[in-house]
Amino acid sequence: MPNIEVCFTPEQFGLYYTKQHTVVVIDVLRATSAICTAFQHGVKKVIPVSTVEEAKSYQRPGFLVGAERNGQIVEGFDCGNSPYSYMGENVKDKTVVLTTTNGTKAIKIASVAPEVIISSLLNLEVVITYLMEQKKDVLILCSGWMGKYNLEDTICAGALVDELLKVSHTSSEDSTIGARNLYLTARDNSFGFLKASSHRRRLRKLNLNKDIKYCLEPNQTPVIPVLKGDYLELI
């Protein structure tokens, strides 16, 4: 049986990753939720970049360029990582370029893997089905917050783990058991449970309650973004 494990932060990736792993990157609030939303609304490509400077170099026609640091849009950009920036007719067929505090960093770190897919609560079900069918070893990489563990990514990871352990996968790491356990506690009430989350409180201060509500509503889209070299496209 293939293996599924959870890594709580990008900094710990090397402790869990083996060359066989399909890596699933999660940043529920909000990078991977925004990426799923963009594809759902017809975006053709998402280019995750590490620095604000790199993002700036794409500010020309045909590109929708987002830059977020510490939960806020970086000065000089029209969008950050709010999913609401990547909806509607004007995003269709565009290429999105995105740099964020945690999520794009996690994608970059994961890029050594043979396959990297993007998940969030928004595309949970379709990712579960895909991973069950693939039957490969899976490492779920939570983006966390500045190197720290966070609740929302762990709950999302736990939801994936819970379904796959029931059907197709096995696990051996304590982090995987911890994530599954947290998910089972939070299930049916993830918005309520996350009221206590530090990141959620941070975003609420920035008046992003609408974003949070959207990001915590599972199974809104059937897209699976996958990394192809330097960019993401639909699988």
Place this chain on the structure above:
Amino acid sequence: MPNIEVCFTPEQFGLYYTKQHTVVVIDVLRATSAICTAFQHGVKKVIPVSTVEEAKSYQRPGFLVGAERNGQIVEGFDCGNSPYSYMGENVKDKTVVLTTTNGTKAIKIASVAPEVIISSLLNLEVVITYLMEQKKDVLILCSGWMGKYNLEDTICAGALVDELLKVSHTSSEDSTIGARNLYLTARDNSFGFLKASSHRRRLRKLNLNKDIKYCLEPNQTPVIPVLKGDYLELI
């Protein structure tokens, strides 16, 4: 109200530590359990050391020297980190020197703090009372396993957090909420819950079931070991 937070691994210490923190080091399986047991049985001092070579230099009369790597006693030593090595008449008034895979490393990293105390499930209650009375900011440092999160240290941390949040402390980190949540799930059944733990499975392979059973039984001793420079003594 003072703050209480949980750090899952020694490697993440710098992300959570502030200069005000009293640091509580936990390595349930087995370093801090062995240390509590040693003091309970009349040991006067415990010197945690980083390397096996350093431990070797103490192999002379008056010292009881333990060295553990990967769950096993290092060749050339009589003890590792089994609590059963630090019991009985022959340990009374001795100085213990100890090097272990994770626990002594965590103590060394914590040593920058104004106060470092040692906890485990064995002295849980007395540590809770002490921290409530002190009313200082507290950082609980789990030793983990080779840089990874582990269940038993997190559950023990969660038990401390749960009591202190009810009475004397507040918290803001997601790791603290995660630890408390795990403890509340595991409570009343921590031995059963930990059956799934990776470290526990590792120790079971080494036939250390007796050690595990002992280490998971809360409140067996009222000792609080505290770091004074290079060594631990009773508070």
